[in-house]
Amino acid sequence: MAALLRPAAAPYVASLTNCTPQQLLDQELPINVHDLQQALLEEHQLVGDGQLNERCAHHLSAWLEQRLPPINESGTLANTFLDHVSADRTALRVDQVATALNLTVRSLQRLSLKYLGLSPLSVIRRDRLQEAALHLREHPQASLATLAADLGYTDQAHMSTDFRKVLGYSPSDYRSN
Known part of the structure; x- marks a missing residue:
């Protein structure tokens, strides 16, 4: 289980x-x-x-x-943070997310590390990379450069580097498997 x-x-x-x-x-x-x-x-x-x-x-x-003990305010906020990152595809920067959640960047960093074990930027990137992986499974012929731009990366190389770090494969290898 x-x-x-x-x-x-x-x-x-x-x-x-x-x-x-x-x-x-x-x-x-x-x-x-x-x-x-x-x-x-x-x-x-x-x-x-x-x-x-x-x-x-x-x-x-x-x-x-x-x-489980009752969920406290910071636990609820951690859940909201993850929901916000997943739902708002325009949330690409930590300061954007912090503002949307009425937090300082430093407060969001502490919250993210405490509950997720990652920096807020890593949470955002991982969410976008999960989206990229899903897109590559559903559309294996999609342009990697277009996908990178759609996910807020400055170029395909940056997306490919992050993809490999997090998922262990290059985007090209991932979609061919």
């Missing part, structure tokens, strides 16, 4: 693992949660495939709600 959690859950996950968000970045980390695993195994035995995902998601949500 795997779960993708919102940024506000980072302090709880960090306390479970004795790791900071920076240490958890890009890692797969097993967490021994026997009671949750047992409940999910029982669901597998009781329910047909049609409802299994929904029922397992319900169990995970209930399990987390029992254990």
